[in-house]
Amino acid sequence: MSKLSLSIGSKVFYQNKEYEIVKAIDFKTLSIRPLDNKFEIIDVAIKDLSSKPVEDKVQLDTFTDEEWNEAKEKYEAIKELVFRKKTRSEVEKVAEQQKVTAKTIYLWIKDYETSEKVSSLISNKHKRGKKGNRLDPLVNKIIEDVIEELYLTKQRIGFSKIYDTIKSECKKSNLTPPNHQTVRNRIKAIDPKFALKKRFSSKKANEEYGNFEGEYPEGDFPLEVYQVDHTPLDIIVVDPIFRKPIGRPYLTLAIDIYSRMVAGFYISLQAPGYFSVSQCLYNAFLPKDDFLKKQGIKGEWEIYGIPSKYAVDNGKDLIGLDMQRVCDELGMSMTRRPVGRPQYGAHVERVLGTINKKIHDLPGSTKSNIVDKGEYDSVKNATFTLDEITKWVTEFIVNVYHNRIHHGIGMTPKQKYKIGIFGDDENPGTGIPPIIENPESIRIALLPTYYRTTQKNGITLDGITYYSDVLRTWINKTDEKGNKLKFKVKRDPLNIQKLYFFDPEIKEYFELNYRKLHAPKMTLWDMLVAKRYLKEKNIKDYNEDDIFDAYDRLTEIEKEAKEKTKKHKLRKSKSHKMVDIEMKKEAAKENEPTETIKETVVKKEDNKSSDLFANIKLFNVKEK
Structure with missing residues (x-):
């Protein structure tokens, strides 16, 4: 993910050539000039500009919680020094607090000012995909649940009890427990005001952190x-x-x-x-x-x-x-x-x-x-x-x-x-x-997350299997204890035809499609309705073929019902038209003169008489 700055003087690329922004015409148009010719100014649509000549492939949601917490701590340390002049003594003071050299602090500041992204502060060893230092997703879940159930309560349970509970829950699931410091860091990362409110009271949290009455004081500029x-x-x-x-x-x-x-x-x-x-x-x-x-x-x-x-x-x-x-x-x-x-x-x-x-x-x-x-x-x-x-x-x-x-x-x-x-x-x-x-990286990062193992036939979620060649490297992969590794996948509830598989080494998401290539496109709620249909039919041990067949059957029922509804409306419409015609005829009859009506009746009677003798054969008596 990258952001394109549109402030005056910012450098942008238009048709893979670097320009400088001169002024904003309106919300959709900017005036820019090339760096090699400051007298040439052109007006262009914002949507045609980019920050780099080549697409930035950096994606969100590609690091563990520990890595993110480390990067956030670095940002908190340098946030008062970025984008301003700073003295050597200020930098050395921060370096002393962080127990690093002043040179390291200068590098952190440079990295952040270049990208304006917290992820730029993640150390290179993490970015290279160092192995063996990542927590199992299930361990992460245990830590989160125990902290919420024990730490963020009015009982104010001590750290020893919290850690022992986490350790015990991990052993029950045959998982390697995290070390003490990992759990301490996770607790330290909690918003202190939020923690104080949960462990004591809202009043104490407000007193401690200077809460205010009335509405939000923010709102001095757009997007604040x-x-x-x-x-x-x-x-x-x-x-x-x-x-x-x-x-x-x-x-x-x-x-x-x-x-x-x-x-x-x-x-x-x-x-x-x-x-x-x-x-x-x-x-x-x-x-x-x-x-x-x-x-x-x-x-x-x-x-x-x-x-x-x-x-x-x-x-x-x-x-x-x-x-x-x-x-x-x-x-x-x-x-x-x-x-x-x-x-x-x-x-x-x-x-x-x-x-x-x-x-x-x-x-x-x-x-x-x-x-x-x-x-x-x-x-x-x-x-x-x-x-x-x-x-x-x-x-x-x-x-x-x-x-x-x-x-x-x-x-x-x-x-x-x-x-x-x-x-x-x-x-x-x-x-x-x-x-x-790159809005697609934001869209994927915002999707719900699941963790699943990789089998020979792919990854299965909610009874439906997905596959792509990108999974071959990770099929049946295990950790040091022989437990199968679980991988992060994301799914769009509005289209479950594909999963987004996060490759932990390449640090990118890859699309996995249905293993059944001709299976129907469904939403999450379509799938739930199909499963309910199978349950109503007393089909218990169903597989993905049954789910797809149920969805197709429901779609067919829907089409048939829709067609019947159309025909019913058409018949109803024709019926109304026939009634209208008859009513008009009757109304016309009521307005006709009496003689005309009589003539019509006589003609009808004559026609009836003629009909009575229509099939009678006449014989010539004289010839006899």
């Missing part, structure tokens, strides 16, 4: 802090096939405190969790042009980039190690919202409330309470699908909310954001934020 929160939307959505009610969706949303701009959002039928937050942030990090095009929305949604901080509540699934790893790499701090302090999330909650209030005007709304709802039948009137409500929310954010005067800032969020970026007579502006050049 994002607030992230969820809410169930007050509307029932329908499925796209039968238009039948399927439930209330959840909205996860990130807001920029400075401008009140919505930075990103994600809507899903699944309850809020890590994946919802990760998808919301992924939407917030990237430019929105492709997203708006996909939604068919005309308008501008200029905000993108990495915030300095992002604030969430204390849900365990929202502050996991995967998210922390991304935050560390991007230089973004994770702030946990204090329990019992609703004002800390006031900004984002107001926006969520505003969206829900507007949704109350839509068909299928559940309203905000029983009194407002009255006798209105939300289920019966449900109209919007999940995609349609996502489009509606996008339209509201981009073309209504962002362009409406916000009383808290005295202008529209769009105006406030523009002032924060480009400046005005009173504010210099921060400049256009850097762009993430």
Whole structure:
């Protein structure tokens, strides 16, 4: 992952030639000039620029927790010295504290200032893939669980008991226990304020770390802090096939405190969790042009980039190690919202409330309470699908909310954001934020993580096997004790057709596809429905072929039902048309004169008489 700096004077590459940024025209266009000809200035689209002539292949999520903690400690040591003039005595003081030479501190500063990434501070021995010093993922899990169950409690269990429990749990699983210092380092890495609150009280944590009343003090410039929160939307959505009610969706949303701009959002039928937050942030990090095009929305949604901080509540699934790893790499701090302090999330909650209030005007709304709802039948009137409500929310954010005067800032969020970026007579502006050049590395890093062994036929997850030639090196690999090694894989719940396998030596992710090449593309929820179908059919010992067959069968049932629905609607439509025609005929008859009606009746009677004698044969009597 690399970030492209777009500040004035920054060096960029355009068509593999190096240029210097002269000025920003707008959110999508910059003026640049080549380094070898300062009189030639051209205007180019930001999307056509890069930080290097060759693609940067460095990826996130490629080091162990110990390596990351070591890099973070280095950063904490030098953060007051970077990007400023520093004296020799200042450097030597830090060197003495870290028990290294002043030369080493200068190297750390240089590495960080060159890349602005915490990962640059990971020692070369780790980057080369030193073997034998990595904890088994299961040991990591045991350490995390024991620390949470024993250390982060009001009992305030001592270190000896914590370590003995970790050691005991490892032996039960035939795993090599970590050493004392590894566990101590893991405890030291916990946010001290968070630990104090868990072990003592929120009051003590607030007193110790100078907490404040009121709302966030941050918000002096764009992207200083994002607030992230969820809410169930007050509307029932329908499925796209039968238009039948399927439930209330959840909205996860990130807001920029400075401008009140919505930075990103994600809507899903699944309850809020890590994946919802990760998808919301992924939407917030990237430019929105492709997203708006996909939604068919005309308008501008200029905000993108990495915030300095992002604030969430204390849900365990929202502050996991995967998210922390991304935050560390991007230089973004994770702030946990204090329990019992609703004002800390006031900004984002107001926006969520505003969206829900507007949704109350839509068909299928559940309203905000029983009194407002009255006798209105939300289920019966449900109209919007999940995609349609996502489009509606996008339209509201981009073309209504962002362009409406916000009383808290005295202008529209769009105006406030523009002032924060480009400046005005009173504010210099921060400049256009850097762009993430390799969004795929961010997307993969944000996906849920699993650990699995490698077998001869590949890696199996949830009963489905994946394979690629890249696995050959790692098939049936074991550690020193003969235990099979487990490898990190990631999976996108929206497309389980492939896994992302992390090669621990090359330190890159590789795609693994279904072993069954012609198996159907499914989401995680499609797979769960297929398994439920098998369970209902009393098929217990099923394999991946059964899962795929069940999914195909359900798809076929869905198609048949869809076709029947179409035919039913067509027959119903024809029936209505025939009724209309007959009604028109009867109405026309009622308006005809009496004589005409009589003539018509006589003609009908004559026709009936003629019909009676139509088949009678006449004989010539005279001939007889």
